[in-house]
Amino acid sequence: MILNKPEITRILESLLDEKDLIEIKNKIKDVEYSISSFRTDNLGLLNIDSNGETINLKKEYLENELGQILDTKTIERSKYYIKRLLKGISEIKTSKINDINLNRWKEYDDIITDSLWILGRRDNSGAHSAEYWGNFVPQIPNQLLRRYTKKGEWVLDPFMGSGTTLIEARRLGRNSIGIEIQEKVAKIAREKLEQDKTIFSENSRTEIFIGDSTSLNLKEKLERIGVPSVQFVIFHPPYWDIIKFSDNEKDLSNAASLSEFLSLFGKVVDNSLSVLDTKRFFAIVIGDKYSKGEWIPLGFYVMQEILKKGHKLKSIIVKNFEETKAKRNQKELWRYRALVGGFYVFKHEYIFLFKKER
Numbered sequence: 001m002i003l004n005k006p007e008i009t010r011i012l013e014s015l016l017d018e019k020d021l022i023e024i025k026n027k028i029k030d031v032e033y034s035i036s037s038f039r040t041d042n043l044g045l046l047n048i049d050s051n052g053e054t055i056n057l058k059k060e061y062l063e064n065e066l067g068q069i070l071d072t073k074t075i076e077r078s079k080y081y082i083k084r085l086l087k088g089i090s091e092i093k094t095s096k097i098n099d100i101n102l103n104r105w106k107e108y109d110d111i112i113t114d115s116l117w118i119l120g121r122r123d124n125s126g127a128h129s130a131e132y133w134g135n136f137v138p139q140i141p142n143q144l145l146r147r148y149t150k151k152g153e154w155v156l157d158p159f160m161g162s163g164t165t166l167i168e169a170r171r172l173g174r175n176s177i178g179i180e181i182q183e184k185v186a187k188i189a190r191e192k193l194e195q196d197k198t199i200f201s202e203n204s205r206t207e208i209f210i211g212d213s214t215s216l217n218l219k220e221k222l223e224r225i226g227v228p229s230v231q232f233v234i235f236h237p238p239y240w241d242i243i244k245f246s247d248n249e250k251d252l253s254n255a256a257s258l259s260e261f262l263s264l265f266g267k268v269v270d271n272s273l274s275v276l277d278t279k280r281f282f283a284i285v286i287g288d289k290y291s292k293g294e295w296i297p298l299g300f301y302v303m304q305e306i307l308k309k310g311h312k313l314k315s316i317i318v319k320n321f322e323e324t325k326a327k328r329n330q331k332e333l334w335r336y337r338a339l340v341g342g343f344y345v346f347k348h349e350y351i352f353l354f355k356k357e358r
């Protein structure tokens, strides 16, 4: 909701001189009543024309803060909450890695901070679609970009696929670079980006390179487009050979063995991190695989490779995994196989979050 900033500030500041807790609560109740509907606004809080200076905040946030003041038992405590609300209204406090206003952190209730992600339906808005086999749900880059980047910063996705990260980056006002080994896939991503009607950030830049992320000279490529470095990298590699993406021998899905897969992935990581700012974050989205009656913990193998390189592990997120159409049809069969084979059917994958230490 949009409020008249000088009015609400004046009311709250005047309460800081008040000596009577009942009086404070009565005035807070008036504010509560005022914001509950346009027609009953007798304090002028919703009158945005008077000074032209406004604040935009979530109604629930304000209601929650006012409720907390009303619940206090002492005048000191009520003034503590009033001061906090005043700060929330007047000052913006952000960390070095995102735009979340920490003075109003309660407003961001859709930003996940738990390590278990149960994501609902795939976001299919605009150009997003589930068509590209092996793509991830847009909610993944959406969550990560809001947590680990600021508007106007650069994001790198060295396994771009259908461009989910790039679409999301543009919607959020971030610049992005995608690398994809398959020319035809990169072309589709480019077309999707051009078509996306929901993209509102005109100023964001999007760059696509066709090539092999293990060896592409990223420093030179970035220099050519006038970008000194990136501030976040999101890796969504093939889960080794579960889906064969192309016939290209540099495609990670064609690695002949687990050690070759890990070595190729390590090269992509080294190459990508050479352009990532120190002390910034990167995420790896990966699932495990099942082969010849054995669970192959690809996620943990990959995590181990990165730890060996000296980067700091910040979180292991377990994310639910929606069945693909093909799997859904075979649900009964998989359940039967699990019961016979003594294993569990995959329902999760991982997001490993690291901080580049040097």
Ligand SMILES: C[S@@+](CC[C@H](N)C(=O)[O-])C[C@H]1O[C@@H](n2cnc3c(N)ncnc32)[C@H](O)[C@@H]1O
Residues within 6 Å of the ligand: 132, 134, 135, 136, 137, 158, 159, 160, 161, 162, 163, 164, 165, 179, 180, 181, 182, 185, 211, 212, 213, 214, 236, 237, 238, 239, 245, 246, 250, 251, 252, 253
């Ligand atoms: C799991 S998919 C990524 C999907 C993507 N996140 C999306 O939402 O569409 C992995 C992609 O990496 C590409 N790829 C595999 N090896 C590569 C390499 N060496 N360099 C660049 N891209 C590669 C594949 O062609 C595939 O499109």
